[in-house]
Amino acid sequence: IPVGFFGFDAQTWNGLPLPLALDSLGFTGCHAWLAPVASDALSNTGGTAFWDIQIPMNAFALGEHVYFQAAVLVAGWNPGGFVFSNAGDALLGTP
Numbered sequence: 001i002p003v004g005f006f007g008f009d010a011q012t013w014n015g016l017p018l019p020l021a022l023d024s025l026g027f028t029g030c031h032a033w034l035a036p037v038a039s040d041a042l043s044n045t046g047g048t049a050f051w052d053i054q055i056p057m058n059a060f061a062l063g064e065h066v067y068f069q070a071a072v073l074v075a076g077w078n079p080g081g082f083v084f085s086n087a088g089d090a091l092l093g094t095p
Contacts, residue, residue, distance in 0.1 A: 001041065001044070001072070001073040002041075002042040002044055002049040002070055002071070002072045002073075003039055003040070003041055003042065003070065003071045003072075003082075004039060004040050004042050004049070004051045004068065004069075004070050005034065005036040005038070005039045005068070005069045005070070005071070006034070006036065006037065006038055006039075006053065006066055006067060006068050006069075007034040007035045007036045007037045007038075007066075007067050008035075008037060008064065008065065008066060008067070009034065009035040009067070010033060010034045010035075010065070010067045010087065010089065012035065013032060013034070013035035013036075014035070018032060018033060018034065018035065019031040019032060019033050020032040022080070022084065025080060026078060026079035026080030026081075027078055027079075027080040027082055027083075027084060028078040028079065028080075029078065030071075030078070030080075030082070030083060030084035031084065032069070032084070033067065033069050033086065033087030034067035034068075034069055034087055036069075042070070049070070051068075055092065061092045061093060062092060062093040062094065063091070063092065063093065063094075064091075064092045065089055065090065065091055065092075066089075066090045066092060067087050067088065067089055067090075068087060068088040068089075068090070069084060069085055069086070069087045069088070070084070070085040071083065071084045071085070072085075
C-alpha cells in the first residue's frame with residue numbers, strides 16, 4: 001500500500017525543524033522531509049505507483065515549491081510497518 005504526501009514547507013512541521021526523525025513513532029530509520037498538507041492512497045501496478053495531482057493554472061502558484069514524499073507498507077521492516085522515501089521538490093511555473 002503506497003501513500004503519497006505533499007506540502008509547501010520543507011523547513012518546519014508543527015514548529016519542529018525538518019527533516020524530522022520518525023524513530024519515536026516506530027518508523028525506524030525514516031524521516032519526514034516535509035510538512036504534509038494532504039495525502040493520498042496510491043495504487044500499485046507492477047511495483048510502480050502513479051500519482052496525478054491537479055494544480056490550477058493560477059498566478060498565485062508561479063514560483064512556489066511543492067514537496068512530495070511517499071511511504072510504502074513493508075510489514076516487519078520496522079515496528080510502524082511503513083518505509084518512507086526521500087523527498088521531491090517541484091518548482092511550479094516560471095516566476
